[in-house]
Amino acid sequence: MRDVAIVGAGQTPYGDHPEAGIKELFASAFGAMADSVDRGFDATALDAAYVGSLGVGGSQLGITGASLTSHLGLTGLPVQRVENACASGGFALLDAVHAVGSGASDAVLAAGVEKMLDLSGDRSKYWLGVSGDTEYERLAGMTFAGVYAIAARRYLHETDAEREHLSRVAVKNHENGAVNPKAQFQREVSLERATGAPEIAAPLNLYDACPTTDGAACALVVPADEAREYTDDPVYVTGFGGGSDHLALHDRETITSLSAVREAAEAAYDRADKTPEDVDFAEVHDCFTIAELLAYEDLGFADRGEGWRLIAEGRTRRDGDLPVNTSGGLKAKGHPLGATGIGQVVEVFDQLRGDAGDRQVDGDVALSHNVGGSGGAATVFIYEVDA
Amino acid sequence: MRDVAIVGAGQTPYGDHPEAGIKELFASAFGAMADSVDRGFDATALDAAYVGSLGVGGSQLGITGASLTSHLGLTGLPVQRVENACASGGFALLDAVHAVGSGASDAVLAAGVEKMLDLSGDRSKYWLGVSGDTEYERLAGMTFAGVYAIAARRYLHETDAEREHLSRVAVKNHENGAVNPKAQFQREVSLERATGAPEIAAPLNLYDACPTTDGAACALVVPADEAREYTDDPVYVTGFGGGSDHLALHDRETITSLSAVREAAEAAYDRADKTPEDVDFAEVHDCFTIAELLAYEDLGFADRGEGWRLIAEGRTRRDGDLPVNTSGGLKAKGHPLGATGIGQVVEVFDQLRGDAGDRQVDGDVALSHNVGGSGGAATVFIYEVDA
Known part of the structure; x- marks a missing residue:
């Protein structure tokens, strides 16, 4: 497997976001992630995305992944929701590591989102x-x-x-x-x-x-040997x-x-x-x-x-x-x-x-x-x- | 990426299964898949599993993946649920291809299950x-x-x-x-x-x-260069x-x-x-x-x-x-x-x-x-x- 690195990571503040649905939470975290990439990041370069979510609330339980990426105007790329309850985010990262590690993809988003605080x-x-x-x-x-x-x-x-x-x-x-x-x-x-x-x-x-908690987080996974195109300080997933x-x-x-x-x-x-x-x-x-x-x-x-x-x-x-x-x-x-x-x-x-x-x-x-x-x-x- | 092949595939009959929940449907499909492997298959050799499901009905929306594999007595391996509505199965296969293709895993289950017919x-x-x-x-x-x-x-x-x-x-x-x-x-x-x-x-x-429809299906994905350990007739995912x-x-x-x-x-x-x-x-x-x-x-x-x-x-x-x-x-x-x-x-x-x-x-x-x-x-x- 080729080595992989993380070159950007960002999140919303965690807490109560009565003003935001999952799309807005995701967009906020994505923006924070993009801002963290030292040499900048063109979102259209993403070639796959994995979104960890249990889908709490159930408003968009189907095709949750594309509902989020398309909200940012990103279409075309393969995107899916990963569910493993509270470990959904970790498994989304695991999938991103495989996608980049296999060589199938070169810039993969590992994300997670949950909106919990407006449930009765x-x-x-x-x-x-x-x-x-x-x-x-x-x-x-x-x-x-x-x-x-x-x-x-x-x-x-x-x-x-x-x-x-x-x-x-x-x-x-x-x-x-x-x-x-x-x-x-x-x-x-x-x-x-x-x-x-x-x-x-x-x-x-x-x-x-x-x-x-309401919140979202995003990380950008790329091949280790391309990491320095994004930053002088990559974090390698070893x-x-x-x-x-x-x-x-x-x-x-x-x-x-x-x-x-x-x-x-x-x-x-x-x-x-x-x-x-x-x-x-x-x-x-x-x-x-x-x-x-x-x-x-x-x-x-x-x-x-x-x-x-x-x-x-x-x-x-x-x-x-x-x-x-x-x-x-x-x-x-x-x-x-x-x-x-x-x-x-x-x-x-x-x-x-x-x-x-x-x-x-x-x-x-x-x-x-x-x-x-x-x-x-x-x-x-x-x-x-x-x- | 290393090449991959499918060496086993099986499913339940599709239709109405009032006697079966998702665990039983999954077990039935898994058995049919295992039976289709010409030289036999030791289930404990599985080293990852991806299960496509929308989770219709909602009885086990969290950690659905492990709820199914553990029902077969399989624990330890990484397993997750993949959700992309009606394309959940296809994306589970895509993940399995990445997992094997990356070299991270050598025998990966791509599965899907849904239980739809007892909903009001x-x-x-x-x-x-x-x-x-x-x-x-x-x-x-x-x-x-x-x-x-x-x-x-x-x-x-x-x-x-x-x-x-x-x-x-x-x-x-x-x-x-x-x-x-x-x-x-x-x-x-x-x-x-x-x-x-x-x-x-x-x-x-x-x-x-x-x-x-109620039903489940399973496929076994392995490295192409190991496929003939399982069968003389592998199906390559090219x-x-x-x-x-x-x-x-x-x-x-x-x-x-x-x-x-x-x-x-x-x-x-x-x-x-x-x-x-x-x-x-x-x-x-x-x-x-x-x-x-x-x-x-x-x-x-x-x-x-x-x-x-x-x-x-x-x-x-x-x-x-x-x-x-x-x-x-x-x-x-x-x-x-x-x-x-x-x-x-x-x-x-x-x-x-x-x-x-x-x-x-x-x-x-x-x-x-x-x-x-x-x-x-x-x-x-x-x-x-x-x-």
Whole structure:
């Protein structure tokens, strides 16, 4: 496969956009992406596009992809919607990498979009529920928070972690969101507030959950050997992998480790010829605080059952040796389902190029981790810049 | 890009499957595909899967892909749902070709599934409507038949075609469906019956429309240079292309030619180094009879405005010089939206390998054409066997 690089990445602010539908959100993110290409970008040069979206709300569930690109006046190119619930964005990037890597395409858009905040309660419950298993979980009354609550309870039982460590994930990610102008929650929360929030599904409380979010993100994938036509500072995608698993928790061997993530991570590390120790910083899928602790372990940043120590010791804060979710993560930056995997790319792109402002961290090797549902699907990517 | 081949293809019977959900339909098609691999197939060797589906009914709209593969006990591999309305299957195949072509994967499933026949009237209208434009067409009351009726009326105005030529498409495709044991309608219809059917959206009547259908289809894509590990008779995918356009008719330059198809066809012919004259037979997207006439022209089988002559002269019947829709097409074989593009592969695979029974035609070069909505998206593939 030929090597690929990202030469542009941009996004909308995440949050509440009552004035915008998915077309407007997409157009805004596309514009931000185009603006980020150092030598400029002629949109008509795009020769394929992949748009990650669950289609929340259902207004344009068919041909969603072309509904967005044609809104920009772009027609002709092959474009499709990619659906893998909350990992739709990550899989859109995987497809873009394949399209460029195969040689079939030379300038491919990987995008994601979701519009979540104008749903009524019942519809919201339906649209979040369809990311989990339908037959054994959703229709039996299980909520999405409930699924992660079960994993959290088991994790607290199996390990030496304490309830407070979950809240410390939220505190850290809000610290980062507070300095991210694109974040939905640009404010810190105290440990007291995080631990004392109303319970939503024991042992998880309100501050263990990410918000629902409107937003879109875009990244431009090109052949590595053409990247310098766009910029002097390309971000190379050196590792990539995807994985899948049973949707329902009861079908899995364990509920405190996601095999889809382990498969995706192994493929990504192998391809990049890297180990977890090589990763300088990461964006991980913290839809609930427990998910970030599981990610530490499944990505190899910590041994099984020991992930909580990273947060306990402050190692994943911005001033730690392995900053995680410098963007604020899903918890504070926000989680527009299909956009999240591409929004992670935007943070990695800005960080690796030294454009992350007050949240800038050091590093030449980054990782992003995107999970669908409660682990039914996952992608992991490794990014590098010229040292 | 490395060359790719199809070494297995199979499907469910198309029609009404009240006993089966999408998992059961998918499992049945997967089994038929596996059975078609001459030297057998170990499903655990799959290293990626793409499932085309609009998700009609909405029961498992999130992580649909893994919900299906995990039902077969297959976990670990990256799998995703591909959505491009009625062209979802074609785009799933395009993704599989990229995944194998890039070298990232060595045995990739391209699949499609749709369950349409247990929807109540209002829900059916919604699910069909979301394949067209939402803002300017669906929410304004336009039906899907209405969109194609407008194109048909214009076509009859611009050309020398007569209303009867539309019905002759239906008659031909029912002739083929009558000898396809997988077809939803295994019966012929007379020209009198086809022309005299109740009008649904003038000038289209009931026999100008394809049915709604339950069904699934699967194809196995591998590197061409490994194909003979599976069979002595691989079907090579030598050409492929995708295209897109505005969803709403009013945004297009013409409504009697689909630019998405022309883009896809040009890419496919170029890559395969073939011309329309090289095609021995084709499966085209006849969701309405008018769509087949437009396809003749957009694929280069006839000049603009002259496509109706192919049907008038009987050239696209099984005994003609360019058989089209030997399977029965969407009209008689059926149209389970996301499965259709892969179901076309099944017919091409069987025909090129001499396994098409009573509907067998001659030929070494075949084409398939899959359209999303009223032309918002399209794929075209060219297939060849060793002469």
